[in-house]
Amino acid sequence: xxxxxxxxxxxxxxxxxxxxxxxxxxxxxxxxxxxxxxxxxxxxxxxxxxxxxxxxxxxxxxxxxxxxxxxxxxxxxxxxxxxxxxxxxxxxxxxxxxxxxxxxxxxxx
Amino acid sequence: xxxxxxxxxxxxxxxxxxxxxxxxxxxxxxxxxxxxxxxxxxxxxxxxxxxxxxxxxxxxxxxxxxxxxxxxxxxxxxxxxxxxxxxxxxxxxxxxxxxxxxxxxxxxxxxxxxxxxxxxxxxxxxx
Numbered sequence: 001x002x003x004x005x006x007x008x009x010x011x012x013x014x015x016x017x018x019x020x021x022x023x024x025x026x027x028x029x030x031x032x033x034x035x036x037x038x039x040x041x042x043x044x045x046x047x048x049x050x051x052x053x054x055x056x057x058x059x060x061x062x063x064x065x066x067x068x069x070x071x072x073x074x075x076x077x078x079x080x081x082x083x084x085x086x087x088x089x090x091x092x093x094x095x096x097x098x099x100x101x102x103x104x105x106x107x108x109x
Numbered sequence: 110x111x112x113x114x115x116x117x118x119x120x121x122x123x124x125x126x127x128x129x130x131x132x133x134x135x136x137x138x139x140x141x142x143x144x145x146x147x148x149x150x151x152x153x154x155x156x157x158x159x160x161x162x163x164x165x166x167x168x169x170x171x172x173x174x175x176x177x178x179x180x181x182x183x184x185x186x187x188x189x190x191x192x193x194x195x196x197x198x199x200x201x202x203x204x205x206x207x208x209x210x211x212x213x214x215x216x217x218x219x220x221x222x223x224x225x226x227x228x229x230x231x232x233x234x235x236x
Contacts, residue, residue, distance in 0.1 A: 001171075033221075035223070037154075037223075039154075044204060044226035044227065044229055045154065045204075045223075046226075047222055047223060050221070051222075056224065086153075088154055090222070090223075092208070092219065092220050092221060092222055093211075093219050093220075093221075094219060095168065095213065095218065096159055096166070096218055096219060096220065097156070097219075097220075098144060098156040098159070098220055100154045100155070100156070101153075102153050103153045103154075
C-alpha cells in the first residue's frame with residue numbers, strides 16, 4: 001500500500017499570499033493518479049484536483065496541482081479567507097483501493 | 110445535480126452492528142463505483158472499502174476485512190455499509206462517495222478520483 005505524507009501539518013498565511021502544500025508518496029504513482037481535496041469543518045470533502053494537475057469542475061484557477069512520481073504539490077495563489085480548510089491528497093488507481101495523506105490545515109488570517 | 114443521500118445518525122452499543130445506507134441515482138448505479146470512508150473526530154479520511162454496483166464486486170481495506178460488508182441493491186439504487194462488532198473507536202462520521210472506475214482486466218477494477226460525496230452519517234458507539 002502506498003503511504004502518502006503531507007507537509008506541512010499546518011500553515012498560517014495572509015489573504016493574497018500563496019500557499020504551497022506538499023504530498024510525498026512512498027512509491028511512484030503511476031499515471032499520476034493523485035487527487036487533492038478541500039474539507040471545511042462540518043462539511044464533506046470537495047474534489048479540487050485530479051490526475052495531479054487537472055482542476056475539477058467549478059474550481060477556481062487559483063488552485064493548481066503539479067508533480068509526478070513521488071512528489072506532488074497543491075498551490076493556492078491569491079489566498080482568500082474562504083480557503084481556510086483542511087487539504088488532503090489521495091492516491092487512487094490501485095485495485096479497488098484508495099489511500100489519503102494525513103492532511104494539511106490551512107489558516108488564513 | 111447528482112446527490113448521494115445517506116441515512117441518519119446512529120447510536121450503537123459496543124459489540125453491536127450498524128448499517129448505513131447511501132441512496133444514489135440509477136445513472137450512478139450503472140456507471141460508477143461507490144466507496145465508504147470514515148473520519149473519526151479530529152482525524153483524517155480513512156477508506157473502508159468500495160463496490161462496483163454494476164458487477165457487485167466489492168473490496169475492503171485490510172484494516173476492516175472481516176468486519177465490514179458493502180452491498181448494492183439494484184432495485185432501489187441504494188448501497189449499504191454494515192460494520193460489525195463495533196468498538197468505541199468506531200465512533201466517526203461515515204461517508205459514501207462516488208467515483209468512476211477503470212478495469213485492469215480479469216475483473217480487477219480500480220477507482221478514479223471521488224467527485225461526489227454523501228452528506229455524512231454520524232455513528233456514535235457508546236455504552
